[in-house]
Amino acid sequence: MNGSVAGGGYAEEIISLTRRPSGLGFNIVxxxxxxxxxxxxxxxxSxxxxxxxxxxxxRLQEGDKILAINGKDLKDLRHRDAVELFRxxxxxxxxKIQRRLQPQNGPVSHQGDGDSGGLPLAAILVPGLALAATAVWILLRYRQRM
Known part of the structure; x- marks a missing residue:
């Protein structure tokens, strides 16, 4: 995200949009x-x-706080006045938006850097299938002796 990290786990970003015939394509609350x-x-x-x-x-996400539109601060506006500014x-x-940063728990993994950050699925499935096949083979051998 292009922007600066503000104190308290927030990031600010400037997003430029081009209005389409149906508008900007989002609702506000x-x-x-x-x-x-x-x-x-x-x-x-919203x-x-x-x-x-x-x-x-x-780039815009539901839950983002909109601080300003075209440089006009949205602080202390009634809802209908904000809607008029957008229209x-x-x-x-x-x-100008503000987004709360999500806390990271555990190691950070980046897609595409060659490190999956954990075991690949095959590393779990192959031994599991081998174990299951061995158990079936043992069960069949045991039943033959009875």
Missing amino acids: GGTDQQYVANDSSIYV WIKKDGAAYLDG NAGYHVSL
Whole structure:
């Protein structure tokens, strides 16, 4: 993600979108008159429309806090006023968003770097199948002797 890591486990990013005929392709919640998060009147992304501008861009996520649109701070706005800003934002829209970073538990694994970060599935299945085949063979031998 291109952006700066802010204190408290948050990252900020600027996302530029081009409005499509159907709009920007996401819904918002929040505002001073309908807080989405207790004691927080910020504007949040609640839903991203499949095949909309935000979806096709791929960076905006549900739950992102929108700090500004085209440089206009969204702090302390009523919901309907924020909606009007989005509707009148023009064809090219710049969003400043804030996203809560997910805590990492355990070792970090990166896809494509040659290290899977754990055992490959075959390393578990092959010995398991060999053990099962051996157990079946022993059972059949035991039943022949009876």
